[in-house]
Amino acid sequence: QIVKDLGLVVAKKTGVIYNGIDARPYNVLSNDDLSKVRKKFALPERFLLSVGRFEKRKNYPRLLKALSLLNKNGHNLYLVIVGNDGDDLDASLKQINILNLSNNVKILKDISAHDINSLYRLCSLLVFPSIYEGFGYPILEAMAAQCPMVVSDLPVFREITENQFLYFDPNDTESIAEVIWKVYDSALEQKRMVEYGLIRVDMFNYNNIAQELEKVYRQ
Numbered sequence: 055q056i057v058k059d060l061g062l063v064v065a066k067k068t069g070v071i072y073n074g075i076d077a078r079p080y081n082v083l084s085n086d087d088l089s090k091v092r093k094k095f096a097l098p099e100r101f102l103l104s105v106g107r108f109e110k111r112k113n114y115p116r117l118l119k120a121l122s123l124l125n126k127n128g129h130n131l132y133l134v135i136v137g138n139d140g141d142d143l144d145a146s147l148k149q150i151n152i153l154n155l156s157n158n159v160k161i162l163k164d165i166s167a168h169d170i171n172s173l174y175r176l177c178s179l180l181v182f183p184s185i186y187e188g189f190g191y192p193i194l195e196a197m198a199a200q201c202p203m204v205v206s207d208l209p210v211f212r213e214i215t216e217n218q219f220l221y222f223d224p225n226d227t228e229s230i231a232e233v234i235w236k237v238y239d240s241a242l243e244q245k246r247m248v249e250y251g252l253i254r255v256d257m258f259n260y261n262n263i264a265q266e267l268e269k270v271y272r273q
Contacts, residue, residue, distance in 0.1 A: 073189055075258050077198035079171050091172035095162065101132040102234065103177035103201075105170070105192045106184070108140035113183040113206070113224050115142070115149045120183075120230035122153040129235065134177070136162045136170060174199035179238050182206060185224045190214055194258055197251030202244040204233045218250050 091097075102121070106112045114135060124131050133155075135146075150159050162169075174180070180196040180203035187206075193214050196203045205211045207221035220243070222233040237243050 073191055073194065073258070075191075075194040075198055075255065077255060077259070079167070080175060080195075080199040083172055083175055087168075088172055088176055091169055092176055094169070095134075095160065095173075097134065097160075097176065098132050100178040101134050101176075102238070103134050103136070103173055103180050104182065105136045105173075105180070105195070106182075108137050108143035108146055110142045110145075111184055111186045112137070112140075112142065113185050114146045116224065116227055117181060117183045117230060118146065118149045118153060118155060118159065119227045120234065121158065122155060123227060123231045124235060125155075125158060129238075131158065131234075131238070133159045133181075134162060134173065135159065136165065136173060138163050171195075171199065174201050177201060179203060179234065179244075181230075181234060182211070183222075183224050183230060184208070187211070194255055197255035200248045200252060202237055202247040202251075204237050216254065218254070219247060 104112075104114070104117060108114065114137075117133075121131060121133050146161075150156055162173075174195055180192060180201050182190065182192055182203060182205040184190070184206050185208075187208060187210055190205070190208075190211055193203065193205065193211065195201075204220050204222060205215070206224035208224075211219075212221065220233050220237055223229040237247070
């Protein structure tokens with residue numbers, strides 16, 4: 055948008071530098087570490103994970119409706135949301151009560167980086183249902199943690215993932231539910247995503263980001 059507004063001269067001097075990530079904290083977690091976190095939060099063997107502050111753009115109420123729809127179809131899925139208070143927390147809590155999801159949803163606040171990293175490793179699937187994001191750091195975290203994911207059909211998400219994942223319409227509850235189940239129920243699709251993610255996330259390591267930044271400064 056900056057290039058569009060300011061024109062060709064700016065375009066010639068413009069570069070895109072992504073956020074970076076260090077994958078090591080996810081790789082050093084032992085089975086014992088993971089077992090302790092699972093026990094600490096009383097988590098089931100399989101669960102969905104969403105990460106992000108309770109803001110309207112995170113779209114949690116619609117995700118909860120999708121979870122309810124899946125469970126009404128007999129799938130009995132469990133969702134963990136890691137997010138601190140925001141302007142949409144009350145709406146999300148109300149939705150949980152209305153949909154009778156109190157036994158299928160756990161909200162975690164103010165937890166440590168170690169615990170968040172462990173949740174990425176433990177979960178069956180990351181669900182990122184935002185209706186707007188400037189970037190989408192949880193995508194990198196999930197890739198680093200070898201975690202399959204489904205995400206909103208946003209241009210920035212397609213850019214980060216190079217159109218290699220499965221995407222849903224964040225404004226359509228049935229679309230969210232359909233794509234969640236398509237990946238949750240497919241070990242082959244999960245394996246493909248994890249293998250792709252490990253290759254893709256390496257492009258976001260800090261050495262590569264530093265080299266890209268240096269190129270921009272030298273232009």
